[in-house]
Amino acid sequence: MADFVLYEEEFKHLEEALRRLRQEANAKAVFLIDKNGQQIASAGEIEQFDVTSLASLTAGNVAATDGLAKLIGEREFSVLFHEGQQDHIHISIVAKRAILVVIFDDRSSLGLVRLRVKRASVDLEKIFDTMAQKSDRGAGPGGPASPFSEITDDDIDALFGE
């Protein structure tokens, strides 16, 4: 299976799109997560969250919900919403492979978040398209060399302190 490769340029574009979304939706924090549970980019008050745990649990949540959808004959449930007493989480699928998480409180509203997420999703999808094209090019000749093509057994052993 192809690896998921993220280059500096697209990373900046993703962060920019997330920052804009956070601002326009008046959200506390916004995260973009790979469906396998890896964090891709984020914006806002992220320091108050355990981002790694958040990414893995969100991916598990989405995977379980996907399973539920298939059980009842739906292709997917593209939006999940968890309502808390103060903070709420809006989760949606972007470009089929990523998960967009928006954490917000009563300074915003579900309606506003939904509206802004829809708009941001279009921008994010465009960036993912570029990433996919770049990744395809990278697989062929002339693409950027993988930093791992030249690792030695010694490098790997050193990692394990041997």
Added chain:
Amino acid sequence: MTFINYASKEINCKIVYYGPGLCGKTTNLQYIYNKTAPESKGKMISLATEADRTLFFDFLPLDLGSIRGFTTRFHLYTVPGQVFYDASRKLILKGVDGVIFVADSQEARMEANIESIRNLEANLKEHGFDLSTIPYALQFNKRDLPTVVPVDEMYRILNYKREPTFEAVATTGVGVFDTLKSVAKQILIELKKR
């Protein structure tokens, strides 16, 4: 599916611990968690029932240091071993880079081991992976118990493709890191080939 992030200079890989119910998958992760320096690990998450049986998964993020300037991070997951949780088990295998099969060495659990390997093979296939090519290690756990099957017999029954095999006692940590290292190494060697 390895995630290579050139912007943050990180590489993330996913390892899944598989095996029948009560074989010691969570115990493997707990030992790794307890023995790893705080700066190299994240929080361990266990989604378990009230009786402490894994309901969905355990998760442990582990930082192994850097290789050619890239921080190497492994995300360790366990699956729920009980037969009826198959739908959840399948979900955890999504995007896996390497698998560790934890076999229960007790004679009475041999059938369960065999069934679980077959289940692993089938569930991997559904995600487009092949057990015969994916980085893989086999662990014979609970070697300290009185009713264990001899190692060579277990090897004959459970070894799939001459994968590296380790004797273990996960409660005391015997064999735990050796098994993990073996699969982590195989994953990195795979990356090198690409």
